[in-house]
Amino acid sequence: xxxxxxxxxxxxxxxxxxxxxxxxxxxxxxxxxxxxxxxxxxxxxxxxxxxxxxxxxxxxxxxxxxxxxxxxxxxxxxxxxxxxxxxxxxxxxxxxxxxxxxxxxxxxxxxxxxxxxxxxxxxxxxxxxxxxxxxxxxxxxxxxxxxxxxxxxxxxxxxxxxxxxxxxxxxxxxxxxxxxxxxxxxxxxxxxxxxxxxxxxxxxxxxxxxxxxxxxxxxxxxxxxxxxxxxxxxxxxxxxxxxxxxxxxxxxxxxxxxxxxxxxxxxxxxxxxxxxxxxxxxxxxxxxxxxxxxxxxxxxxxxxxxxxxxx
Amino acid sequence: xxxxxxxxxxxxxxxxxxxxxxxxxxxxxxxxxxxxxxxxxxxxxxxxxxxxxxxxxxxxxxxxxxxxxxxxxxxxxxxxxxxxxxxxxxxxxxxxxxxxxxxxxxxxxxxxxxxxxxxxxxxxxxxxxxxxxxxxxxxxxxxxxxxxxxxxxxxxxxxxxxxxxxxxxxxxxxxxxxxxxxxxxxxxxxxxxxxxxxxxxxxxxxxxxxxxxxxxxxxxxxxxxxxxxxxxxxxxxxxxxxxxxxxxxxxxxxxxxxxxxxxxxxxxxxxxxxxxxxxxxxxxxxxxxxxxxxxxxxxxxxxxxxxxxxx
Numbered sequence: 001x002x003x004x005x006x007x008x009x010x011x012x013x014x015x016x017x018x019x020x021x022x023x024x025x026x027x028x029x030x031x032x033x034x035x036x037x038x039x040x041x042x043x044x045x046x047x048x049x050x051x052x053x054x055x056x057x058x059x060x061x062x063x064x065x066x067x068x069x070x071x072x073x074x075x076x077x078x079x080x081x082x083x084x085x086x087x088x089x090x091x092x093x094x095x096x097x098x099x100x101x102x103x104x105x106x107x108x109x110x111x112x113x114x115x116x117x118x119x120x121x122x123x124x125x126x127x128x129x130x131x132x133x134x135x136x137x138x139x140x141x142x143x144x145x146x147x148x149x150x151x152x153x154x155x156x157x158x159x160x161x162x163x164x165x166x167x168x169x170x171x172x173x174x175x176x177x178x179x180x181x182x183x184x185x186x187x188x189x190x191x192x193x194x195x196x197x198x199x200x201x202x203x204x205x206x207x208x209x210x211x212x213x214x215x216x217x218x219x220x221x222x223x224x225x226x227x228x229x230x231x232x233x234x235x236x237x238x239x240x241x242x243x244x245x246x247x248x249x250x251x252x253x254x255x256x257x258x259x260x261x262x263x264x265x266x267x268x269x270x271x272x273x274x275x276x277x278x279x280x281x282x283x284x285x286x287x288x289x290x291x292x293x294x295x296x297x298x299x300x301x302x303x304x305x306x307x308x309x310x311x
Numbered sequence: 312x313x314x315x316x317x318x319x320x321x322x323x324x325x326x327x328x329x330x331x332x333x334x335x336x337x338x339x340x341x342x343x344x345x346x347x348x349x350x351x352x353x354x355x356x357x358x359x360x361x362x363x364x365x366x367x368x369x370x371x372x373x374x375x376x377x378x379x380x381x382x383x384x385x386x387x388x389x390x391x392x393x394x395x396x397x398x399x400x401x402x403x404x405x406x407x408x409x410x411x412x413x414x415x416x417x418x419x420x421x422x423x424x425x426x427x428x429x430x431x432x433x434x435x436x437x438x439x440x441x442x443x444x445x446x447x448x449x450x451x452x453x454x455x456x457x458x459x460x461x462x463x464x465x466x467x468x469x470x471x472x473x474x475x476x477x478x479x480x481x482x483x484x485x486x487x488x489x490x491x492x493x494x495x496x497x498x499x500x501x502x503x504x505x506x507x508x509x510x511x512x513x514x515x516x517x518x519x520x521x522x523x524x525x526x527x528x529x530x531x532x533x534x535x536x537x538x539x540x541x542x543x544x545x546x547x548x549x550x551x552x553x554x555x556x557x558x559x560x561x562x563x564x565x566x567x568x569x570x571x572x573x574x575x576x577x578x579x580x581x582x583x584x585x586x587x588x589x590x591x592x593x594x595x596x597x598x599x600x601x602x603x604x605x606x607x608x609x610x611x612x613x614x615x616x617x618x619x620x621x622x
Contacts, residue, residue, distance in 0.1 A: 022517040156521035157514070162536060164524055195506045198542070203468070205516035206333040209523045210467035213475055216527040225473060231509070 004037040005113050009106035009307040010150070011091050011298070012098035013174060013268050014142035017227040017259035018207035024098075024142040025152040026303035027174050030091035032099070033310065034065065034106035038114060039082040044070050051089030063087075064100050064131035065107035071127050072111050076118050083111065092296060095178045096262035098143030104131035105147040109307035121148045121306060125163055143262065150306035152215055168302050169218040175250070175277035176298040177284040178266040179241055191235050200230045220256050220272060227257030227270070240265045241293050249283045274299055315348040316424050320417035320618040321461070322402050322609070323409035324485060324579050325453035328538040328570035329518035335409075335453040336463040337614035338485050341402035343410070344621065345376065345417035349425060350393040355381050362400030374398075375411050375442035376418035382438050383422050387429055394422065403607060406489045407573035409454030415442035416458040420618035432459045432617060436474055454573065461617035463526055479613050480529035486561070486588035487609040488595040489577040490552055502546050511541045531567050531583060538568030538581070551576045553598055560594045585610055 010031040014024040044066045046058045060066035065087055073079050085107060093099045108124045108131075128144035145163045146153040152166040210226030213219070237243040240260065246267055250258040254276045255269035267284070271277040281297035288295045321342040325335040355377045357369045371377035376398055384390050396418060404410045419435045419442075439455035456474045457464040463477040521537030524530070548554040548571065557578055561569040565587045566580035578595070582588040592608035599606045 019516070019520065021513045022520060154517070154520050154524060156517045156524075156533075156537060162521070164521065164533065166524060192509065194509055196509050196512055198503065198505055198507050201507055201512040201515065201542075202332045204512065205330070205519040206465070206467045208516040209330065209333060209465050209519045210473070210475065212520045212523045213465060213467075213477060213527070216524070222467075222475065226467060231512075 001116065002114065004035065005110050006033060006035045006310040007106045007110040007113065007307055008033050008310050009102045009109060009147050010303045011102050012143045012146045013176070014098060014140075014262040015229075015232070015260070016152075016211065017229045017233065017257060018204055018211055019142075019154075020204075020229070020232050021140060021142055022155045022208070023152065023211070024146040024155075025168070025174075026146040026150050026306060027176065027298065028300040028303045029298050030097065032090055032102040032106050033088040034103070034110045035086040035088070036107070036110040036114060037084045039084050041082045042080050044073070044083045044085065046087065047084045048086040049089065050087070052087075052093060055093055056087070056089070062134070064104045064135045067134055068104050068127050068131035069107050069111045071130055072108060075127070076115060078115065092178055092180075094182060096260065096264045096266040097176065097178065098147055098262060100135035101128065101132060101143035101147045104128050104135070105144055105307055109148070113309060122163055124148055126161060146306075148306050150304050151302060154212065166212060166215050168215050169220065171273055172302045173271045173274050173277045174298075174300055174302060175255070175269040175271055175280040176261060176266055176300075177246070177268075177281055177288070178296045179288050180294045180296070181239075181241060181265050191239075192232055193235075196231055203228070203230050223270065224256040227259060229259060233260060236260055236264055240267065241291055242287050243267065245287055246284045249287060250280045253280050253283060255280055274301070312427065313425065315346070316421050317344060317346045317621040318417045318421040318424065318618055319344050319621050320413045320420060320458050321614045322413050323454045323457045324487070325409060325451075325573040326540075326543070326571070327463075327522065328540045328544065328568060329515055329522055330453075330465075331515070331540070331543050332451060332453055333466045333519070334463065334522070335457040336479070336485075337457040337461050337617060338487065338609065339611040339614045340609050341408065343401055343413040343417050344399040345414070345421050346397040346399070347418070347421040347425060348395045350395050352393045353391050355384070355394045356396065357398065358395045359397040360400065361398070363398075363404060366404055367398070367400070373445070375415045375446045378445055379415050379438050379442035380418050380422045382441055383419060383435075386438070387426060389426065403489055403491075405493060407571065407575045407577040408487065408489065409458060409573060411446035412439065412443060412454035412458045415439050415446070416455055416618055420459070424620060433474055435459055437472060457617075459617050461615050462613060465523065477523060477526050479526050480531065482584055483613045484582045484585050484588045485609075485611055485613060486566070486580040486582055486591040487572060487577055487611075488557070488579075488592055488599070489607045490599050491605045491607070492550075492552060492576050502550075503543055504546075507542050514539075514541050534581065535567040538570060540570060544571060547571055547575055551578065552602055552604055554578065556598055557595045560598060561591045564591050564594060566591055585612070
């Protein structure tokens with residue numbers, strides 16, 4: 001049995017335009033790394049965090065990584081265990097790319113590996129959701145489920161939790177751009193109205209059904225036609241500079257579809273190949289530059305693996 | 312070229328519980344028949360209607376069958392044609408089984424056959440939708456599209472119209488019971504609130520996505536878990552006697568899922584075989600009998616063909 005492990009867990013794009021709170025997918029980059037060690041002294045400690053500019057708590061009860069690891073240990077009856085955690089953040093916080101999910105999932109995957117994979121990836125989802133609740137006040141699964149399971153994931157139901165892996169076209173790529181503006185998840189959620197017109201909801205679930213169908217049949221056109229959000233995007237896009245200009249650029253360059261990643265401010269396009277994705281990130285970053293906004297970009301195939309052990 | 316044709320078009324179950332206004336499937340029975348003849352005298356005439364108890368108009372401009380045939384002829388530039396129509400209704404009107412759709416689709420399929428199949432089944436959908444508008448004040452497609460195309464159909468979008476055939480498990484059967492009470496489609500629609508809670512809409516599109524996924528993977532359990540409607544059924548079920556008792560009976564007898572067909576009052580269960588479907592219709596009809604309500608029942612595999620030429 002190993003006494004230490006290094007794990008990478010991927011960033012995720014939640015909602016996928018039409019699937020608010022029920023769809024998400026993982027990417028190969030960016031993502032976070034956790035190094036976990038079994039030690040003699042009981043308790044879970046965070047010994048180091050890099051890449052967070054001092055924004056994340058070191059207190060084990062307040063940090064989502066250590067808190068969910070503690071939950072896991074309690075569940076398997078090993079609260080006596082001694083564990084140290086190094087968290088290496090390799091992606092921006094508050095970017096709408098499932099930053100807290102990637103960290104939490106890396107930690108849970110690491111502790112599960114150290115204790116002999118007692119739980120399946122699916123069984124880890126509820127532990128990661130508790131971490132999300134700590135991070136953003138709302139225990140959603142549309143980031144943590146794809147981060148744990150890889151690929152596209154449908155969260156069909158929260159009570160009871162029912163999480164389903166969906167297929168996707170082999171060549172499907174994501175072009176992601178993170179404009180460096182601040183959109184806290186909590187605020188982004190509060191902008192959304194609690195009631196919606198039924199006729200708009202009907203449009204939305206027609207599109208969700210179309211997207212799922214397109215994923216099963218590798219029908220890029222159908223995937224693209226279905227990536228329409230009449231409910232949430234019109235509100236959240238207000239917080240994202242140049243949103244509609246970026247959409248136009250992405251679609252003109254051959255994107256399958258374009259939208260907000262999670263609660264933003266990151267935006268993403270799905271593409272048929274990495275070359276198109278690269279052209280799109282270049283164009284969007286250039287556009288943001290014209291309004292003096294710095295940005296980061298990531299190009300990646302859809303991640304099929306979820307978290308991986310690195311050493 | 313033939314100068315007469317007899318066509319059968321199938322009844323349909325719209326909504327399929329969670330897919331309000333976007334999903335529907337066809338069954339082998341019941342359904343309607345149209346006999347159409349080319350005649351010398353120009354114009355479209357209805358010469359005979361049977362099985363309607365005198366409820367349907369013979370005026371060609373007011374009857375959905377003749378009106379949509381006239382639209383078709385106009386579209387192909389053959390308003391000069393002479394056509395007589397016999398409509399044989401073999402299913403109850405106002406039952407929630409797509410009665411008007413079956414008639415309209417039979418007529419359109421017949422005229423398209425007589426004129427050399429100038430349009431595809433998919434291209435006939437908009438003509439049938441105009442017929443629905445005439446019949447029930449609302450041009451929906453979740454009955455006419457499956458009636459025309461067979462199987463399960465997703466109406467992803469109405470503007471522009473985007474209709475997608477979905478696969479389904481080969482053995483999937485439907486058990487249908489029509490309680491003989493009156494629920495006009497217009498009234499059933501008016502009961503539904505125009506605004507809904509976003510959190511309920513999220514549940515609904517999670518289920519729609521789950522149902523589509525289950526149809527692609529022939530996962531009966533997932534299909535069943537997804538057949539939940541938190542928005543429309545709680546309201547419409549009020550108009551259907553013994554609704555929740557019938558659900559319990561159907562589920563206890565092994566139904567995959569159970570719900571209202573279209574706007575009711577017919578109810579349906581999906582089952583893994585015809586034997587289970589038969590047991591369910593027997594039990595539901597017996598239950599309705601205890602509250603002095605007569606009913607009709609139909610047991611059928613999901614119809615894969617849509618309309619067929621009978622002679």
